[in-house]
Amino acid sequence: MSIVTRSRQIFSIVQKSDKNARLYSSISANGPSEPVISSSILGNQPTSSIPPPPESAEAGSVGGKPWSFLKLTSIAALTGGVATAGYATYAYTLEEVDEKTKAFRKSAKLPDGIDLSSFDNFQAMLKSASMAVPAKLIELYLELRASTEEHVRGFTEPSSEMLLPDLHPLEQHVFTLVLDLNETLLYSDWKRDRGWRTFKRPGVDDFLERLAQFYEIVVYSDQQSMYVDPVVDRLDEKHCIRYRLSRAATRYQDGKHYRDLSKLNRDPSRVLYVSGNALESCLQSENCVPIKPWKCEAEDTTLLDLLPFLEYVARHNPADIRPVLASYQGRDIAKEFIERSKEHQRRRQEQKPQGRLWRF
Structure with a gap:
């Protein structure tokens, strides 16, 4: 074979290699238009070791624990309050409940002219604030019970304290x-x-x-x-x-x-x-x-x-x-x-x- 013929073959091989290189470069830059891996091949591949991100429900359960505790505490407090009110209604008269809780309700009120610069006064304010809600609930209970008893008395008591006029x-x-x-x-x-x-x-x-x-x-x-x-x-x-x-x-x-x-x-x-x-x-x-x-x-x-x-x-x-x-x-x-x-x-x-x- 002559030198001219061998030179043409080498030039054609180099030209094909150059075309393949440009084709590979264009695919890598623009990405494939169709999936490269089929679903059948994907089923045979090993599972990735990277864990999936946590789901939203699992993420909410972390923040739900304090909320569940708060609900249980509220239900327990409400049940205890209703039970206490029921026992007080059964065991004591309205006047007795008022007398027994008078000191507690009075202690829940802040004294006039309190100076917050004093640490003792600040402690007294915190104590009074913590007792304010129970005191208000007791006052609400007394008002509701007084109103209910007054309403019931209209059906159970005689219509008047003096059913007959004065005797001549x-x-x-x-x-x-x-x-x-x-x-x-x-x-x-x-x-x-x-x-x-x-x-x-x-x-x-x-x-x-x-x-x-x-x-x-x-x-x-x-x-x-x-x-x-x-x-x-x-x-x-x-x-x-x-x-x-x-x-x-x-x-x-x-x-x-x-x-x-x-x-x-x-x-x-x-x-x-x-x-x-x-x-x-x-x-x-x-x-x-x-x-x-x-x-x-x-x-x-x-x-x-x-x-x-x-x-x-x-x-x-x-x-x-x-x-x-x-x-x-x-x-x-x-x-x-x-x-x-x-x-x-x-x-x-x-x-x-x-x-x-x-x-x-």
Whole structure:
């Protein structure tokens, strides 16, 4: 081979190498337009040892620990506060709680003219600030409890501290006879074919008319006034009953409506309460005159049997009726009074001196 031919071959090889070098340089500078490694090849490559960056949820859990602690602390404090308030409401009255916490609430207030330049005063300020929140919560509790008790009192307490007007000065010696309505003066019955019907107890008209001469008569019921007023209007056509007291005048306690005779604005030594359920419906048992409850028995004479005793009390005017009633405790007053009256008459006959015997 000639020298010229060999030179041409060497020149063509050098020219191809130069083209490959320029092509490689352009690829490295501009980057490939398609992925260089396929997904099948990627699956066979070893996993990188560099750990992935932490996820956002894991990053938030670090900051969530103080927040969780704060929530648990708040719930515990709230539960403790509610439990303490509940126990205080159960165990102490509003006045007792106010008295027991007065010193603590007073210590939580900063004194006037405090000088923050003094370290002792600064400590006192920090202590007062730490106690300010509990003190404010106690004051809020006292206000809420006072408001709640006042609201509840409107349903459980009698509507007034003086349910009856003042007694006339000329009637200060008169006894007050309080009569229950249902099962004492009358009986209400309901049946499907006729609805409600009200029956008068035998002798009730004579009972009211005769005792109105001696007593101030008051009807006291635990029914609503819309029921009491029309019934009494028909019962008392001769206007022997002076006053009517309905449910609003009772004291609601332990699920029952009680008659509270202490709210009548009358001397308790001169009050008698006659009822078929006297001891179960009245808060002052020492003023009670229990009688048999009436359930529509046609031959009942309870009211008429009681007349002699009540008339005797009115005429003899004892200084205090309560010891008199206590002497009849556990007995039928009407029957016991008749027995005592007979015994008294017998003794008077025995003590009566014999008259002088005259002979004609």
